[in-house]
Amino acid sequence: MAIDNEIKIPEDSRLGGARSVGIVTTQYATFAEPPDQLELDSGQRLGPITLAYETYGTLSAQHDNAVLVFHALSGDAHVAGYNSPDDRKPGWWDLLIGPNKPLDTNRYYIICANVIGGCKGSTGPSSINPQTGAPYGLRFPVITIGDMVKAQRYLVDYLGIEKLLAVVGGSMGGMQALEWAVRFPQRTAAVLAIATTARQSAQGIAFDEVGRQAIMSDANWCEGNYYGSATPSAGLAIARMIAHITYLSDEQMHIKFGRRLQTRDALGYDFSTDFQVESYLKYQGDSFVRRFDANSYLYITKAIDYYDLTAGRGSLLEAFSGVPAEFLVVSFTSDWLYPTYQSKELVRALQANGISTTFLEIPSNYGHDSFLLPNEQLSEAVSDFVDNIYQRVHSVTGKSR
Amino acid sequence: MAIDNEIKIPEDSRLGGARSVGIVTTQYATFAEPPDQLELDSGQRLGPITLAYETYGTLSAQHDNAVLVFHALSGDAHVAGYNSPDDRKPGWWDLLIGPNKPLDTNRYYIICANVIGGCKGSTGPSSINPQTGAPYGLRFPVITIGDMVKAQRYLVDYLGIEKLLAVVGGSMGGMQALEWAVRFPQRTAAVLAIATTARQSAQGIAFDEVGRQAIMSDANWCEGNYYGSATPSAGLAIARMIAHITYLSDEQMHIKFGRRLQTRDALGYDFSTDFQVESYLKYQGDSFVRRFDANSYLYITKAIDYYDLTAGRGSLLEAFSGVPAEFLVVSFTSDWLYPTYQSKELVRALQANGISTTFLEIPSNYGHDSFLLPNEQLSEAVSDFVDNIYQRVHSVTGKSR
Numbered sequence: 001m002a003i004d005n006e007i008k009i010p011e012d013s014r015l016g017g018a019r020s021v022g023i024v025t026t027q028y029a030t031f032a033e034p035p036d037q038l039e040l041d042s043g044q045r046l047g048p049i050t051l052a053y054e055t056y057g058t059l060s061a062q063h064d065n066a067v068l069v070f071h072a073l074s075g076d077a078h079v080a081g082y083n084s085p086d087d088r089k090p091g092w093w094d095l096l097i098g099p100n101k102p103l104d105t106n107r108y109y110i111i112c113a114n115v116i117g118g119c120k121g122s123t124g125p126s127s128i129n130p131q132t133g134a135p136y137g138l139r140f141p142v143i144t145i146g147d148m149v150k151a152q153r154y155l156v157d158y159l160g161i162e163k164l165l166a167v168v169g170g171s172m173g174g175m176q177a178l179e180w181a182v183r184f185p186q187r188t189a190a191v192l193a194i195a196t197t198a199r200q201s202a203q204g205i206a207f208d209e210v211g212r213q214a215i216m217s218d219a220n221w222c223e224g225n226y227y228g229s230a231t232p233s234a235g236l237a238i239a240r241m242i243a244h245i246t247y248l249s250d251e252q253m254h255i256k257f258g259r260r261l262q263t264r265d266a267l268g269y270d271f272s273t274d275f276q277v278e279s280y281l282k283y284q285g286d287s288f289v290r291r292f293d294a295n296s297y298l299y300i301t302k303a304i305d306y307y308d309l310t311a312g313r314g315s316l317l318e319a320f321s322g323v324p325a326e327f328l329v330v331s332f333t334s335d336w337l338y339p340t341y342q343s344k345e346l347v348r349a350l351q352a353n354g355i356s357t358t359f360l361e362i363p364s365n366y367g368h369d370s371f372l373l374p375n376e377q378l379s380e381a382v383s384d385f386v387d388n389i390y391q392r393v394h395s396v397t398g399k400s401r
Numbered sequence: 402m403a404i405d406n407e408i409k410i411p412e413d414s415r416l417g418g419a420r421s422v423g424i425v426t427t428q429y430a431t432f433a434e435p436p437d438q439l440e441l442d443s444g445q446r447l448g449p450i451t452l453a454y455e456t457y458g459t460l461s462a463q464h465d466n467a468v469l470v471f472h473a474l475s476g477d478a479h480v481a482g483y484n485s486p487d488d489r490k491p492g493w494w495d496l497l498i499g500p501n502k503p504l505d506t507n508r509y510y511i512i513c514a515n516v517i518g519g520c521k522g523s524t525g526p527s528s529i530n531p532q533t534g535a536p537y538g539l540r541f542p543v544i545t546i547g548d549m550v551k552a553q554r555y556l557v558d559y560l561g562i563e564k565l566l567a568v569v570g571g572s573m574g575g576m577q578a579l580e581w582a583v584r585f586p587q588r589t590a591a592v593l594a595i596a597t598t599a600r601q602s603a604q605g606i607a608f609d610e611v612g613r614q615a616i617m618s619d620a621n622w623c624e625g626n627y628y629g630s631a632t633p634s635a636g637l638a639i640a641r642m643i644a645h646i647t648y649l650s651d652e653q654m655h656i657k658f659g660r661r662l663q664t665r666d667a668l669g670y671d672f673s674t675d676f677q678v679e680s681y682l683k684y685q686g687d688s689f690v691r692r693f694d695a696n697s698y699l700y701i702t703k704a705i706d707y708y709d710l711t712a713g714r715g716s717l718l719e720a721f722s723g724v725p726a727e728f729l730v731v732s733f734t735s736d737w738l739y740p741t742y743q744s745k746e747l748v749r750a751l752q753a754n755g756i757s758t759t760f761l762e763i764p765s766n767y768g769h770d771s772f773l774l775p776n777e778q779l780s781e782a783v784s785d786f787v788d789n790i791y792q793r794v795h796s797v798t799g800k801s802r
Contacts, residue, residue, distance in 0.1 A: 042670040142670040202654035202678040203646065209679045210642045212672065213686075217635035219620045234618035241611045242643055245604065250740070253603035259709060267707055269443040269543040271613065271699060275706070277603040278610045285614075298672060305676070306668055308660060336737075339651070 010374070012098075013090050019098045020090065021056045021081035021105055026121060028052055031154035038150060044141040048130065051155050052077045052121025053113035056097060057105035059159070064393055066161045067103055067386065068152065068188075069093065069112040070169030070176035073243070073300055074292060076120035079112040080105075095374055102383035107390065108165065113155055115148045115176075117300050119293035122151075126227060126293045138224035143299060145172070145307045149180045156187070163187055165393060166386050170194040170371035171338065172300070175307045178346070182309060185323045190389040192382060194330040195371040197342040198316055198349075199308035204337060207246055208301040211239030215294045224295050236294040237285030239301075244284045249334035249367030253277060316349035326356040328385040330378060332370035333363045358385060411775070413499075414491050420499045421491065422457045422482035422506055427522060429453055432555035439551060445542040449531065452556050453478045453522025454514035457498060458506035460560070465794055467562045468504055468787065469553065469589075470494065470513040471570030471577035474644070474701055475693060477521035480513040481506075496775055503784035508791065509566065514556055516549045516577075518701050520694035523552075527628060527694045539625035544700060546573070546708045550581045557588070564588055566794060567787055571595040571772035572739065573701070576708045579747070583710060586724045591790040593783060595731040596772040598743040599717055599750075600709035605738060608647055609702040612640030616695045625696050637695040638686030645685045650735035650768035654678060717750035727757040729786040731779060733771035734764045759786060 012019035030050045032038040037047030054077045059066060069079050071092065080097035082090055097103045097110055114122035117140070125140035132139070156164065167188045169177040174196025181191045197204075218235030220226055248256075257277035261267070264274070273279045313319040327350050331343035340361050350357040362377045364370040371378065413420035431451045433439040438448030455478045460467060470480050472493065481498035483491055498504045498511055515523035518541070526541040533540070557565065568589045570578040575597025582592045598605075619636030621627055649657075658678035662668070665675070674680045714720040728751050732744035741762050751758040763778045765771040772779065 042668075044670070138672070142672075199660060201651060202658040202660065202676070203649075203651045205660070205676050206642075206646045206654065206678050206682055209676075209682060210639060210646070213635075213642065213683070214615060214639050216672065217619075217639065234614075238611060238615050238618065238639065241607075241614065245607050245611070248604075250602060250604045250737070253607065257603040259600060259603065259606070267443075269445070271539070271543075271617065271703065275603070275606050275610075277607050281607055281610060282614070302672065336651070 024081040041144040051113045056110040059109040066109045070173035072171035077114040102379045116151045119296040125295035135227040166190040168192040192328045197338045205305045214238040233289040240288040241281045241285045247369045320353045335368045337368040425482040442545040452514045457511040460510040467510045471574035473572035478515040503780045517552045520697040526696035536628040567591040569593040593729045598739045606706045615639040634690040641689040642682045642686045647738045648770045736769045738769040
C-alpha cells in the first residue's frame with residue numbers, strides 16, 4: 001500500500017459523513033496459548049498470538065453475513081472509519097467499506113485483523129517474547145501467508161463464524177484470500193483476489209530482497225536487536241522507496257511528476273533534491289519509518305516472497321481442486337508488480353476446475369496502487385459480486401431456519 | 402551495463418581469435434590545463450582533465466573512418482579486445498567491434514573514452530584534486546551528459562579528426578551520442594542511439610535517487626570522504642542491485658531464475674539466501690563494489706537524471722533542428738528502463754526535421770541489457786547502417802582528394 005497519504009477523502013467518507021462507519025475501536029484477542037501453540041509452516045510453534053482486529057456492521061443471527069478483509073504489506077486492522085475524532089484520515093479501504101458502500105456495513109459484518117509478523121497490534125518481531133521478557137527480534141519465527149491465515153482462523157472461530165460470506169484482499173491481502181480458500185475450503189462462500197498473484201515472481205522477490213538488504217546493512221539494525229535504541233530507519237526508508245516505485249507506474253509517474261523540479265527554478269548541481277519525484281519518494285520513506293517496524297518489514301516481505309500457492313500442491317490446477325467457493329479476480333492494466341498475466345494464470349486454473357470465476361482487468365494508470373484508489377469499476381465489481389453471493393447464501397440460510 | 406559477467410565469449414572474440422582486436426593498451430591524454438579549463442554546464446570549471454581511452458583499427462589518411470563509441474553507466478574505455486593475455490573477458494562491446502565484426506576494425510578507426518566523473522582512468526571524484534593534493538570527493542563538480550561529450554571533443558580534436566563517421570552508444574552512451582549530434586552538428590555524419598532516451602523519465606530518476614540514497618546513507622560514505630578508509634560498499638551494492646533489476650525484464654527473470662532455490666532443497670525460514678535470484682543479485686552487488694567507485698556512481702547517475710535534450714532548446718523538435726547527421730534509433734521490446742515509446746518520441750522529432758532516420762524495435766526478452774548481448778538483428782543493423790554511411794562519405798572524400 002503506497003499512496004494512502006494522498007487519497008483525497010470524499011465527503012461521504014469523512015468522519016460524520018453518512019457513508020462513514022464513524023468511530024471504531026481496535027480490539028485485541030489472544031489465541032494459541034501454550035501448550036496449544038500454532039504450528040507454523042516452518043515446523044516451529046508460535047503462541048500466545050494476539051491479533052488486533054476491527055469489525056464493522058453487525059453479525060446476523062444466522063452468522064451468514066461475515067466478510068474477512070485481508071490487508072497488504074504495510075496495512076493494518078484499521079480498514080474503515082476513524083479510531084478517534086482527531087484522525088485526519090479514515091482506514092485504508094474506507095472507500096469500499098461503510099453504509100451503502102460496496103461492502104455495505106448495513107448488510108455485512110466486516111472483519112479485518114493485523115497479520116502476525118506485523119507491528120500494528122498483532123504478535124510480531126517487536127512483541128515481547130514471553131520466554132525472554134524482551135522483544136522477539138529475529139527470534140520471531142519466519143512466517144508464511146499460510147501462517148497468517150491460520151492465525152486469523154482463530155479469530156473467525158472466536159467470533160462464532162463457521163462459514164464466511166467472502167474473503168477479500170488486494171496484493172498480499174489477495175494472497176491471503178487465495179490461501180484461505182485453499183486451506184479452509186469449507187469456510188468461505190466467495191473469494192475476491194485483487195491485484196495479486198498465486199506466486200511471487202522472481203522480479204518481485206528481487207525487489208523485496210534489495211529492500212531487506214538495505215535494512216540489514218543499516219548499522220543500526222544490529223541483527224534485529226535495535227528495540228530501545230536507534231532504529232534502522234535509513235535502511236527501512238530505502239526499502240520503502242524501492243517498493244514504492246513498484247506500486248506506481250511509469251505513466252503515472254510521468255503524469256504526476258515528470259521532470260518537474262521541487263523547489264528551485266533550475267538544477268541544483270549538487271546531491272540534494274532536484275526533482276519532485278525525489279522529494280516525493282523521500283517523503284514516503286521518511287513517513288513510513290515513523291509508522292512501521294523494520295523487522296516486521298523483513299518478516300512480511302519474506303512471507304510474500306515465500307508465497308507459492310502451488311508449493312506442496314503440485315500445480316495451480318491441483319491447488320484449486322475441490323474448492324467450492326466462487327471467485328472474483330481483478331487486475332489493473334498498469335500494475336507491473338502483479339501484472340494481469342498472473343491473474344489470468346489464476347483464472348485459467350480456477351476455470352479448469354469448473355469453479356465459477358469472474359475476471360476483470362480494469363484500465364488504470366495508477367499501477368499496483370490502483371486497488372487502493374477510487375475506482376468505479378472496482379467498486380461496482382466488488383458490490384455486485386458480494387451482493388450476488390449474499391442473495392444466494394441468504395436465501396439458503398433463510399430457508400434452513 | 403549489467404550482465405557482462407555472464408556473456409559467453411564466442412570463439413571468434415577470444416584472445417587470438419580471428420575476429421578479436423587482440424591485446425590493446427589503454428591510453429591517457431590530458432586536456433583543459435588551467436587557465437584553459439573546461440566550462441561545465443553548471444558554470445563551474447574543470448581542468449586538467451585526463452581521459453582514458455582506447456582505439457582500434459587505423460585512422461585513414463582522409464581521417465574519414467573514425468567512430469566514437471560512448472559507454473553506459475558502469476562501462477569504461479575498454480570496449481573491445483583484451484588489456485592483457487591474462488584477461489578472462491574481452492571489452493564490453495567486443496561482440497560488435499573487431500575485424501569483420503559490425504564495427505569492422507579493418508575498415509573503421511574506433512575510439513572509446515571513459516567519461517569524466519568516472520573511475521576507470523578519466524578524471525572523476527576519486528582523482529587527485531590538484532588544488533588540494535587529495536581526491537576530489539564531493540568537491541568534484543556535478544557534471545552533465547553535455548560535459549561528458551565536451552570533454553571527449555578534446556580527444557577527437559587531439560586525434561586530428563574533424564568529422565566523425567559516426568557516434569554510437571547504448572543507454573547513457575546513447576544519450577551522449579544524441580548530445581554530440583546536437584552540440585556539435587558538423588562533427589559527425591551519423592548517430593546510432595541504442596536503448597536510450599532523449600530525457601530521463603520520472604521512474605528512471607526515482608530508481609537512481611534510491612540508489613544514491615543507499616550510498617549516501619551508508620555510514621562509510623562520510624560525505625564522500627572515504628578514500629583511504631572503508632568504502633560505502635554496502636550502499637553501493639544496494640544501488641547496483643536496484644539498478645540491475647531495471648536492466649533485466651520480468652520475463653527474463655522468470656526464465657532465468659523463476660522461484661528456484663539456491664543451495665537448499667527447501668525454504669530456509671531465515672533471512673539468508675533462499676532463491677537463486679537473490680544470490681545472483683548479491684553477486685552482482687558484491688562484484689560491482691570491487692570495480693566501481695561509489696562517488697562516481699553518484700555523479701554519473703546524476704548526469705543521467707539531468708539528461709534532457711530539450712532543456713534550453715524548447716522542444717525535441719527544435720533540439721534536432723539543423724542537425725545534418727543521419728540517425729539509427731534502436732529499441733528492444735522488453736526494455737522497460739528506456740522503453741520503445743521513448744525511442745519513438747526521438748524518431749518522430751527527427752523525422753519531423755526531415756532527418757534521415759532508421760528506426761528498429763528488436764524483439765528481445767533480455768530487457769535493457771539486450772544491447773550488450775549477442776543479437777543478430779542489432780549486429781546487422783549497426784553493420785548495414787555504418788557501412789552505408791561509410792560508402793557515401795568515402796566516395797565523397799575519395800573524390801575530393
